[in-house]
Amino acid sequence: MNATTKRVAMIVWVLSWPLVAMAPSGAQTTRGGADIAVVVHPDTPVSDLSLSDVRKVLLGERQYWSSKLPVVLLIRAPVARERDVVLRVIYQMSEAQFKQYWVAKIFRAEAASPPKIVYSNDMQYELVSAIPGAIAFMDARNVRPGLKVLRVDGYLPGDKEYPLR
Amino acid sequence: MVRASSILTVFLLAAGAVRAQSSPPADQAGEVRMLLERVQQLEKRVTELEARQASPQAATISAANEPSTQQLPAHQAAQAPAAAGPGPGQHQHETQEQQAATVQQMETHYPSLQIRGFGDVDFSATDQKGIPSGFNLGQLDLHLASALSHKVTYFGEITFNAQPTGYTVEVERNIIRYDYNDYFKLSFGRYHTPVGYWNTAFHHGAWLQTTISRPDMVRFGGTFIPVHFVGFLAEGNIPSGGAGLSYNVGVGNGRGSIISRPGDAGDINNNRAWVANVYSRPRALYGLQLGASVYRDKITLAGRDFREWISGAHIVWTKESPEFLAEFANVNHRAVLTDLSTNSQAFYVQLGYRLPWFERTVKPYYRFEYTHTPLSEQVFTNQDLVGSTLGVRYDITNYAAFKTEYRNFRRGIGEPRVNGWFAQTDFTF
Numbered sequence: 098m099n100a101t102t103k104r105v106a107m108i109v110w111v112l113s114w115p116l117v118a119m120a121p122s123g124a125q126t127t128r129g130g131a132d133i134a135v136v137v138h139p140d141t142p143v144s145d146l147s148l149s150d151v152r153k154v155l156l157g158e159r160q161y162w163s164s165k166l167p168v169v170l171l172i173r174a175p176v177a178r179e180r181d182v183v184l185r186v187i188y189q190m191s192e193a194q195f196k197q198y199w200v201a202k203i204f205r206a207e208a209a210s211p212p213k214i215v216y217s218n219d220m221q222y223e224l225v226s227a228i229p230g231a232i233a234f235m236d237a238r239n240v241r242p243g244l245k246v247l248r249v250d251g252y253l254p255g256d257k258e259y260p261l262r
Numbered sequence: 263m264v265r266a267s268s269i270l271t272v273f274l275l276a277a278g279a280v281r282a283q284s285s286p287p288a289d290q291a292g293e294v295r296m297l298l299e300r301v302q303q304l305e306k307r308v309t310e311l312e313a314r315q316a317s318p319q320a321a322t323i324s325a326a327n328e329p330s331t332q333q334l335p336a337h338q339a340a341q342a343p344a345a346a347g348p349g350p351g352q353h354q355h356e357t358q359e360q361q362a363a364t365v366q367q368m369e370t371h372y373p374s375l376q377i378r379g380f381g382d383v384d385f386s387a388t389d390q391k392g393i394p395s396g397f398n399l400g401q402l403d404l405h406l407a408s409a410l411s412h413k414v415t416y417f418g419e420i421t422f423n424a425q426p427t428g429y430t431v432e433v434e435r436n437i438i439r440y441d442y443n444d445y446f447k448l449s450f451g452r453y454h455t456p457v458g459y460w461n462t463a464f465h466h467g468a469w470l471q472t473t474i475s476r477p478d479m480v481r482f483g484g485t486f487i488p489v490h491f492v493g494f495l496a497e498g499n500i501p502s503g504g505a506g507l508s509y510n511v512g513v514g515n516g517r518g519s520i521i522s523r524p525g526d527a528g529d530i531n532n533n534r535a536w537v538a539n540v541y542s543r544p545r546a547l548y549g550l551q552l553g554a555s556v557y558r559d560k561i562t563l564a565g566r567d568f569r570e571w572i573s574g575a576h577i578v579w580t581k582e583s584p585e586f587l588a589e590f591a592n593v594n595h596r597a598v599l600t601d602l603s604t605n606s607q608a609f610y611v612q613l614g615y616r617l618p619w620f621e622r623t624v625k626p627y628y629r630f631e632y633t634h635t636p637l638s639e640q641v642f643t644n645q646d647l648v649g650s651t652l653g654v655r656y657d658i659t660n661y662a663a664f665k666t667e668y669r670n671f672r673r674g675i676g677e678p679r680v681n682g683w684f685a686q687t688d689f690t691f
Contacts (some may be wrong), residue, residue, distance in 0.1 A: 149545040152505075158499070158543070164443035166410050169370075176298050191622055193660045194582065200378065200661075200690055203468050205462060206417040206437055209409040212377065213368055218305075220364060225367040231556065 130243045132254035133182045133261040134237040136244040138229050145248040148260050152187050153231060157208040160231055169235040170212035171224055186261055303669040310345050330380045369489040375408040380467030399424040415439050421466055434466055448452040455491040455508040456539040457555045458589045459576040472585060472614045472655055474665045477631050478647050479591060479608035485642055486608055487572060488517050489526040489593055498516045506543040516559035524656030536560035549581040561641060567598040582616035606642060608633040625655040646674045664691035
C-alpha cells in the first residue's frame with residue numbers, strides 16, 4: 098500500500114464519522130403502550146429505586162438486596178413488550194448486544210448465570226411471588242396483589258413522569 | 263497481491279454462504295412470526311378483558327403494594343393465585359401443581375455447571391521477512407462457571423493452543439469465590455491480573471473483543487504487564503453514590519522465573535506481589551469507566567533481584583456507538599543491588615463505531631498503540647512498538663463474527679515498518 102492509498106483511506110475514514118453520528122439508532126426508537134412496572138417479591142427490602150439503581154441491578158452490578166438475599170433477575174423472552182422496554186430504556190442495548198453483554202459478564206467471572214427467561218406474565222407472577230429476591234418487569238395492568246411494585250425515581254406506573262414506558 | 267485478492271474473495275463468499283445458511287427458511291420464519299403475533303394478540307385481548315373487570319391501573323398497583331393479611335410462606339406463595347381464583351377442584355389442583363413445578367424448575371440448583379466455548383480461525387499475511395503467510399487455528403477456549411451455593415461460585419478457563427508439534431493445554435483461570443455481599447467478594451486461584459482494562463475485560467475469547475489482536479502491552483505471552491496472577495483477590499463495590507466506585511485488591515506469587523508466567527507451582531523468591539485496582543462507573547454517564555491500578559512485585563532474574571512497580575490508568579466508553587478504549591501503563595524496574603531505575607511506558611487508544619445500517623452488524627475500528635522501553639532497561643528485552651490497526655468487524659450472528667484488519671507497525675528505531683493483512687472468524691458456542 099503506497100502513501101497516496103493510505104491517505105485516501107484515512108480521508109474516507111474521517112469523513113464517514115459525521116454521517117455515522119447523524120444516523121438514527123435502532124435502539125432509541127420510542128413506542129406507545131402501558132407503563133412497565135418493576136415488581137419484586139414482597140419481602141424484598143426496597144420500595145424505591147432510581148432508574149440508575151434499576152440499571153445496576155439489571156447489569157448485574159448489584160447482585161444482593163442484602164447480604165443474605167441475592168437478586169434473582171427475571172426477564173421476558175424476546176418479542177414481549179416488557180423486554181423491549183427494558184432493553185431500550187434500561188440497558189440501552191439491542192437484542193444482540195444484550196446477549197453478548199451477558200456472555201461477556203459471565204466470562205469475566207462477574208456473574209454465575211444470566212437473567213432467567215420467563216415466557217408469560219402468569220409465569221412472572223408465579224416466580225416473583227415464590228422466589229425471594231426475584232425482580233421482574235411486567236405490564237402495569239397485569240400487576241396482581243401479592244407483588245411489591247417499586248417506585249422508580251420516586252414514581253409509580255401511571256404517574257406522568259414514570260420513566261419505564 | 264493477486265493471491266491476497268483471491269483469498270479475500272473466497273472469504274467474502276464464505277461469509278455470504280454462512281449467513282445464508284444461518285437464516286431459517288422463509289416460510290418457517292413467516293409461520294413463527296405469525297404465531298408470535300397471534301400470541302401477542304391473545305395476550306393483549308386477555309389484558310383488555312382483565313382491565314375491564316379490574317379496577318384502574320393505579321388502584322391495582324396500590325392493591326398490589328398493600329401488605330397481604332394472609333401472607334404465605336415463599337413455597338406456598340406460588341399457589342396463592344390459583345387458590346384465590348374460582349374453578350373446579352380438580353382443575354385448581356392441577357394448576358397448583360403446574361405452578362409449583364414451574365417455580366421448582368426455575369430455582370437454581372447447586373452445583374449448576376455452565377460450559378461455554380470460544381474459538382477462532384485466523385489468516386495472516388505480512389511483508390515481514392521470514393514470517394510465512396497462511397492459516398492458523400487460534401485458541402480453543404472452554405469456560406466453566408458453576409454456582410456451588412448462592413454465596414459460592416467456581417469459575418474456570420482452559421485453553422487448547424496449536425503448536426508445531428501438537429497442542430498445549432493451559433489452565434488460564436481457576437477461581438473459587440465467596441460473595442459476602444456486593445461490597446466484599448473474596449476469591450482464590452489463578453486470575454487475569456486486574457491491571458488496566460483490557461486484561462480483565464476480554465480474556466481469551468477473541469469473539470469478545472472488537473479487534474482480532476490484543477494490544478501489544480497486554481498480549482498473551484507478553485511481558486509488559488503480568489497477564490496472570492496466582493493468589494487471592496478481594497473485590498466489590500465501594501459505597502460512593504453517583505461515582506459508582508469498585509475495587510480489586512489482591513496478593514499473589516507475582517512473576518515466575520519466566521517473567522511472562524505467574525508462579526503457578528510456587529513463588530520463586532518468597533516475596534508476594536500485590537495489586538490494587540479502583541475504577542468508577544459514574545451513574546450519570548452510563549457506559550463510561552475510568553480506573554487506576556498499581557502492581558508491586560520483586561522479580562528474580564538470573565540471580566539478580568529487581569523491584570517492579572507498575573502504575574496504570576484507563577478510560578473507556580463501552581457503548582458501541584461509539585466505543586472508545588484508552589489505557590496507559592508505566593513499568594518501573596529498580597535493581598536491588600545497584601539501585602539503577604528504569605521506566606518503560608505503553609499505551610493504546612482504540613475507537614470503534616457500530617454502524618446503524620445492516621442491522622447494526624458492522625463495526626469499523628482503529629487502534630493506535632505505542633510501547634517504549636529504554637536502552638538501559640534491565641528486565642525486559644526491547645519491546646518498542648509504534649503501530650496502527652484499521653479493521654472491520656462483521657457480526658454474522660449474535661454469536662459469531664468475521665473480522666479483517668490491516669496493521670502497520672515498527673519495532674525499534676531503524677527497524678523497517680511491517681505491513682500485514684489479517685482475517686479471523688471467531689465465535690462462541
